[in-house]
Amino acid sequence: MVENARSLNIAATIILALGMLYIVGPLVLMLITATQSYEYVLSHGLAYLPGDQFLENFRSVLTETAIPRQLWNSTVVALSVATGKCILSFAAAFVLVFFEVRHRSLLFALILLTIMLPVEVRVITTYGVASNILSPVNTLLDITGLNGLITKVWGAPIHFQLSVLNTYFGLAAPLIAQGTGVFLFRQFFRTLPADLVKAAKMDGAGPLRFMIDILLPLSLTPFASLFVLEFLSGWTQYLWPLVASSKADMQTAVVGLAHLVPDDDSFIPNFPMIMAGAALVAAIPLTVIALLQRYMVRGLILSEK
Template structure:
């Protein structure tokens, strides 16, 4: 037990206050900058006092930029990747914990290895795969000599091609390959009493009924926590959407927000417009955190058995 001490309480409160100011100051500057006009920023620079142009700048985001469509793309990518990660992680962790096989530990180790190789590290190879998902089949056809036989019969070898770049599926699929969700669900399943499985077998429940009727309701906090984390990761993902989307109509909001900054030398960015875009783009993740915060905390600390 930590003894109560007035001096310790004062120091802790001061540290918390400094941390809050450190976090809120950039947010405050973002809102104040978004509320100023472009001419005001050129004349005065950084603004610490709010202006009266916030609504006008936000309206410009919806009329002069592609951010609304790009936010829809971000919503599709974030929701799709979060749902796919939760479903795949839940099923894989269930198989590893409740279907005990000799190779279960090896499979779990390989899944955890994906954490060591995030998408930003393997972006080049991922791009090559997304450029033609069927390229490994073409390689097998060439190595096995079947392409030579096909060329003799039909006059030309067989080359399969399936390009998923610049599509919603192509933006979502590489984000799903991550093992953190499987690790989270596995740790949750290990906290559940083994007697639940025995009781389900005695009642004649099969694996699917045990998974959906017993394990899934007991794991809803972990499911919600993982969904929030992966949704935020998909919403804020920058490098892969930048590489995989070649048209502005398929880019995500974070990429579109970066594109608002002019690339020409000597051009002064419209900082009020950019900051207004940052405010608009931040509404969705902030709302997600506000609505599911309690599930996020309970799921991460694994307090619900």
């Protein structure tokens, strides 16, 4: 049995090492390429030893591209998505678990349905709403016949127009509408003792005080876990920021990084500069993971009890 266990440990170690090589290998090649010159890549191709041009490539990214501005955009969008999802998910799960809401199982099922309808699936309708968030008001005026009356009086119908495209709100709001966080908080709330609510009522705590003074401090770990996951999700979004932002100064870093590759197939991209930009774009989410990894793991474990 000891020999079998040792063999399993060796096999598991080999598999783990191969997995780490599979994940870390591309990152190492990215950093090595970022240290080469454009001329070296043109003449020698992929390099496996570091060069001495990283600072020059890094300077080119900061001075010749819109990546610095787009990094700020990505930070604002990712923080907005993470904060918005944490707050809305916490409030929704609080209502579903601690209030006797009619058909709350059905409501929870509808919330979970949003997980199967990410923004990539509903991008066309989401774009239509974001291009004019007052379109429901226009539809209501048409259905009720008020626009016909207004046309008779003023000679023309009223049409409200308000677009949130190329704004931080328009970039972040559609990404917040998903039920992943509600599921996480609901599972955590159900692990809490049932007598906790009774004790709070005996102490005279109302629902709002119970949520802020008791439930919120207990939920800091799931908050941190969800915040990290949603920050990474908001940071790596590509399709919706690409559709919702037509201006370079409002695009996110992931979209800006893709635009560093020229559309002309006859021109060889500046791979060292692109890899330097990729390293810069990846630095912030990697830092967030490194700082909050412990809380993320603890939050996921607690939610599964």
